[in-house]
Amino acid sequence: MSIDIYRKPTETDTTINYHSNHPLEQKLSAYRYHINRFTTLPINTEERKKEEDKLESMGINNNYPMDMVKKLKEKMKKIRTETQERKKKWTPFTYFSPMIRKVTNIFKDTDIKIAYRATNTIFKQLTKKTRQTK
Secondary structure: OOOOOOOOOOOOOOOOOOOOOOOHHHHHHHHHHHHHHHHHOOOOHHHHHHHHHHHHHHHHHOOOOHHHHHHHHHHHHHHHHOOOOOOOEEEEEEEOOOOHHHHHHHHOOOOEEEEEEEOOOHHHHHOOOOOOOO
């Protein structure tokens, strides 16, 4: 018995384009997801190769440097095989400009992981206060 990775017929290989103005973590999240999926599921070698090819074509179609995607895959593999795991704590930062990256780089070598959130959320749009006219 083997497990295959299912894709809906309407699935596309579109991710955040590499040249967009998003934080790199957000750009690479789709690739992390796909790498994690095909490396952790018990699929056969043929299916794994097919998934790696799909990941490569997705990177090419979205203007990612191929060495970046390969390094990400190797980094994730290394992290998974490390025996020592430190418990990570997360802290949110509001992403309002590329300057926030300089601030969050302070936490790079600590046990604190950074999560970015947007300032303009759907909730804020739906709950805008309307002015009452007198």
